[in-house]
Amino acid sequence: MGLEKPLLIDDEGRRIDGRGPAELRPLHIEVDVLANADGSAYVEQGNTKVLAAVYGPREVHPRHLGLPDRAVLRCRYHMAPFSVKQRKSPAPSRREIELSKVIREALEPALFLQQYPRTAIDVFIEVLQADGGTRCASITAASLALADAGIPMRDLVAACAAGKVDGVLVLDLTDVEDKYGEADVPLAMMPNLDEITLLQMDGMLTPEELKECIMLAVEGCKQIYAAQKEALRERFVRIRKEIEEAEGAEGGAEA
C-alpha cells in the first residue's frame, strides 16, 4: 500500500487528475434507467458511479412504522462489494447506516411528506464505483429518481463537495484528495429556493476557509443542478425531436 502522500497540487496549480481548483469532474446523468422501479436515475461524477431507485408512496411494512400525519421517507445507501479496491462486505456498515440517515435528511426538505400520511417512500441507492463524493452523487441521483417517480418536490436537490488539498481550496474532491487532503465539506442544496439541506465538514479549516468552501460548493451545486434539469428533460425532448424529424422526412417524401 502506498502510504506516502502523493503530490496533490502540481507547480502549475493543477490537481492530481489535471483539473483546476474550482472545476467539477466530468458529469454524466441518466434518468429512468430501471423499468421495475417507479423512478430511477444514474449519476457518474468522474470515477464515482451511483444508481438510485425510488418506490412509492406505498403501503408501509411493517405497519407500525407508518406515521399518522406524514409519509416516511426511507433511504438505503449501500456500496456494492466491488465498488472499492478492497472488497467491501455487503452487510450495511456503520458508515452506510449513517450516510443513509444523512441523505434522507438532505432529501426530506424537498418533499411534501405531509400530503401522504401512513405511506412510505423508499429510496435505494447503490454505489457501483466509489472515488470520493459518493454521498453527494447519491443525493443528486436520488432527487432525480424522486422526480422521475412523479413525487411532488419543492425543488431538486443538488449536492457537491468542496475542501482543502495541499493548502488550496478545491471543488469536488476525489478519493485520493479526500484521504490525503486537509478538509472535505460536502454540501447539498435546493438551488432555486436557495436553501442548504446538508452541510458537513471533516478536517480542519479556518472560519474564513469554511465560508469560502461553502461558496465554492454552492457554485458546484448550481452546475450540477443545471445538468440535473437537462437530464430530466432529455427523454421528452428526444421524443419530440424524433417525431419532428419523422414528420419532416414524410413531408419531404410527399412533396
Added chain:
Amino acid sequence: MTLFFNRRDLVVPGDLLAEGDYKLGENVHRVGDKIYATRVGLFELKDDKVSVIALNSFYVPKPGDVVIGDVVDVGVGSWAVDIRAPRLAILRATDALGRPFRPDKDELTRFLTVGDTIIAKVKAYDRTRSPVLTLSEPGLGKVTSGRIVRITPSKVPRLIGRKGSMIGMLKRETGCKITIGMNGLVLVRCRRPEDEELLVEAIEKIERESHVEGLTDRVAMMIRRRKGLGS
C-alpha cells in the same frame, strides 16, 4: 404579475413559473409570491390559474373514479385490492354482493379470490384512510377476458381526449372494447389478436408522445397505415 414560461413548455420541479397574484392549479406550490413547479410536466395557464400537467405521476384515489385493480388478499368480510394507489383499497363484501353479508353462509373466495382483476368504483377516500371500493353498479365486477395496459395516471385524460375524441377514435378504428381505469390501468378486449396488438401499440404511443402536439392525428395516421399494410 410575471410569467417565466410559455404554455406547453417542459418544466421540472423547482422551476420558477410565475410571480404575482395567480391562482394555483395542480402540481405547483407558492413561496411568498413566487410559484414553483413540483413535478416534471407541461406548463399550463388557464385564465389566471397556473398549473403543470404532470408527465410522471402516481394515482391518488378520488370518490367516483372507476379503477381497475387486482385482488391481493381475502379477509373476513372484505377483500384487499391493489389499485396502484399509495394504499391498498378495501372492497367490503356488502358492496360486492349488493346485499348484507352473512358470514355463516357466504364464502368470500367463491366470488373473488387472490389474483382476480376487478373493475370497481371508488366509494370513499380521504388520505388518512384506505380507499373503499364498490361493485354495485352496472359495468363493474370481475374481469374475465382481455388484456391490461398500464399507463401513467396523469395521462388518462390524454387517452380519453377532448370530449372522448381519442378513445372514440380508437374504438372506431380497431373495433375493440376499452375500459379505462382512472388509476392508469386500461382493459382492452378485442375479437382479433391483430386489433389488440395495434390498439396496445397505439395506447403506448399515446403514453410516450403525449407531450407533443398533434397527438390524435399521429395516432390515427399510425393506425390507418398499419391497417393498410395488414390487408
